[in-house]
Every structure is written in C-alpha cells, then in structure tokens.
Amino acid sequence: MISFLRTIFLFTIAGIVTLVLGTTVIVAALLGVQDKPGGLFEKAPRWWSSAVLWAAGIKVRVHGMENAATGQPHIFASNHVSWFDVPALAKILPRYKFVAKAELFKVPIFGRGMRIIGMIEIQRENRKAAFGAYDVAAEKIRSGSSVIVFPEGTRGHAYPLRPFKKGPFVLAIAAGVPIVPVIVHGTIEIMPKGSFWVQPGTIDVHLLEPVSTTGVDYEHREALMQAVRTRMADAMRDLYGVEPLPIPASRLPSSVEILSSETQPTETR
Template sequence: MMQRLGSVFIWIAVVILILGWLPLLAIIRLFDRDLGLYQTGRMFRRLGLAISRVNPSWKISIEGNVKVDDRNPYVIVSNHMSNADIPVISNLPWEMKWVAKKELFDLPIVGWMMKLAGDIPVARGSMREAVKVFQRCKYYLDNNTSVIFFPEGTRSRSGQLTRFASGAFDLAIRENVPILPVVLDGTQGCLPKQSWVFEQDVHVKLKVLDPIPTVGYKKGDSSLLMDKVRTQMAEQLAEWRGVDITEVDYAGHRSR
C-alpha cells in the first residue's frame, strides 16, 4: 500500500514538472540564437534530471569521465533497457540531441518539448527518412552539438545486449567524430512493464567509457567499430553483474 501511495506522489511530481517546464522551455527557445539550440536542449535535459531526483527509490551511481567537453561533439551511444534510461542519462551534464522514434514527437507536451529542443525523429523503414536523420545529425555535429543513439533501436527485454544497428557508427566515421559509449544497468527494474508502481530501492549504474576516435576508420569499417563498442559495453555489464560476458551479450545477437 505504501509503495502505491509513494508512486502516486512521484507521478504527481513528474506531471507538475512537465507542465511547468513547457512554458519555460518555450521562452528559452525564443531567445536561443545558438545554431545547435544548445541552451534550449540543455534545459530540456535538466527536466530529465529533475524527474530522476523526485523518485527517492532510484539510487543512481555515475562512473567514468563525465567532464567531457560537449561542445567538442561526440556521437554518443548507449544500451537501452527501460523508459527510465532517458532521465537517468540526463544526469550527465551535457547537451546531446536524442535520435528517437517519431511516435514520441507526436505525444502532447513531451513531444512538443522534444521538438523545441531540436531532438531528431526517426520514422523506421524509410530510406528517405533515414537520410534526413543523418543530415540532421550532421547539422548538429557541424554546429558543435553531440547526438545520442540507442543502437539497439528498442528496449532489451532480457537485460542482455541485443543486435546493434550500424547507423551511429557509420555517422561517426563519415563525420570523423569520436564515439562516446555510455553503459547502463539497473533501469530495467525501475518501473515494471505494464505497471505504474515504481519499484523500491533500485540501484542504477551508469558509466561513461573512454571516447573512441574514428581516425583511421574507413567507410565500410562501421562493423569493426560497432563490435569494439559492443564488446566494451558487454564487458562492463558482465563486471557489474559478476557473470561471464556470454550472459550479457548472447552470441546470436552479435553482428556478422
């Protein structure tokens, strides 16, 4: 009963934050003259940070070098386990444009804020739309703003790393921008599937791995770069969980 009551108060706080953030974000966007919409986007990420902090059950541990220069842009990639990934990653003190499925941009209020912040919608299954996504990513990178991808494309139901798409790695090589891997664990326990009740005492871990320069990689080498990143992510997950790497990165999901 107390867990349900606590979840009600958390959701009320989240709704209040979202409703209050929209006009604030609209005002900032009105005066944001940065070509990468840096200040608008940075304020939107602070909403995710605020949402993560109103939940006393989430214990978030952050490791690695978070003091990177986010105006020296990266193609950031992260594994994906839950809807909680976004507010947790927003604890990082960076601005980065999210590459996200188009359906999210159609949502009232949250979708409006994603548009204001300049995030990048993806319509799956359309080559023409994919070209637009990469053109938009290039625009932000050229204007000193990072972009972030979930290369798995969707949440992992098992907690293992699933198959990666190569798009983020193709982009990094083509634009000669470093890849910055981010690894998450624990967010899969934040909010059980098809439930509105938050789990208690969830420990979420986030680690920023070392940037991987793309100098020396050629067009067509995206699989090599992708496998390197996946291996590093799998090794970190295995270390956290105290298991063999095959327990977190099933061989059948690895790129060919």
C-alpha cells in the same frame, strides 16, 4: 502500496514539470531565444530529468565521467532496457541531443518542446527516414552538440546486449567524432519495459573509454559497430556477470582487428 503511491507522485510531478518547462521552452522560442551552450534549451532537459528522478526516489551514480570530457562532441551509444535510461543520461551528460522515437514528438507540449530544443526524431520502421534522422544528427554534431543513441533500436526486457543497428555508426564515421560506449544498469529494477510501476533505487551509468573513428571509412562501419558492442559486452560481463546475446553469423563483420583494443574501461565515482 508504496510503489503505487510513489508512481502516482512521480506522474503528478512529471506532468507538472513537463507542462511548466514545455510551455517555457515554447514561449522562449516564440520570443526568439536561440539554442546556445549553457542556455535554456540545454538546461531544460536536465532540469526535467532531475525532477523526474527526484520524484521517483532515484539516485544516479556515474563512473568514468572523464571519458565524456567537454571540448568536443561525442556520440554516446547506450544500452536501453527501461524508460528511466533517458532521464539518467539526460541528467549527467554534457551538451547533447537525443535521437528519440517519433511517437514521443506527438505528445502535446512535450513533443513540441523536444523539437524546439533540438531533439532528433527517428521513424524506426522507415529505414530511409531513419537515415535522414542521422543526417540531422550530423548537423547537430557539427554545431557542437553530442548525440545520444540507443544502437539496439528499442528497449529490451533484460540486460544482455542485443544486436545493434548500423545507423549510429554510419553517423559516427560521417561526423568523424569518437563514440563513447555507455552501460546503464539498475533501471530494470526500477521500471522494466511494459511496467508503469516505479520502485525507488540507484542507477549506475558507466561511461567507457571512447572508440575513435579516425581513419575509419564507410566500408568498416560493421567493424566499428562490433568494436563498440564488444567493449560494452566486456564491461557488462566484468561488472555484472551478464553475457550478450549472440549475433547472427550473417551480421558479423569479416574483421574487427583495426578497431580492437585491449584497454579496459575506467571507473570513478
């Protein structure tokens, strides 16, 4: 009963906040407001996320925020197991754009608002169009925004890391920016994939030490991908005792030595 009431409250607040902020963003765009650091289009998704998390009774604990130091764009590569991964990341990260599935852009008001503030639409079933989305993401990075990606491609039902898609790592090489691996934990307990019921709780977000793309070329994209996945898998194992899912042998890079690191992720609160 408590979960039912909390869920009704959440969707009521989310609907109101989406309507108000979405309309505000749309009107602002019609009036000529531009996307700039610290401006409305940067703050709106953070306000939306804060309201949604509050309505759901969720607290977010951040570990390793120093790894997201401002001053240069990053690519934040996160695991993805719940709808609540998105507001948890949106609340805490500095200037960013999400790479989001195309279906979200079809939602009235919400979708148009996302497009106006610069979120990046990706058609997951169309490989050519998906890589076109990463061209757009590269432009966002060059304009000073970080980009948040989910390299597993979609939400999973459990915490073990699944194999990654290559697109985010091609983007990182093309843009020449560091990749910050991110582990989000606690969201399955709040709202697992396939459920509409929310349970109040705490989300832990771990920002791991960045993986540099300096000197990495396109031929080493798979090695870069594996280096990031290994760092995330090691952190998930050390922090929560969760082992990653195996990668098919055909998808393993021939060598990852150039990108491997013995440095362990740091944690702060």
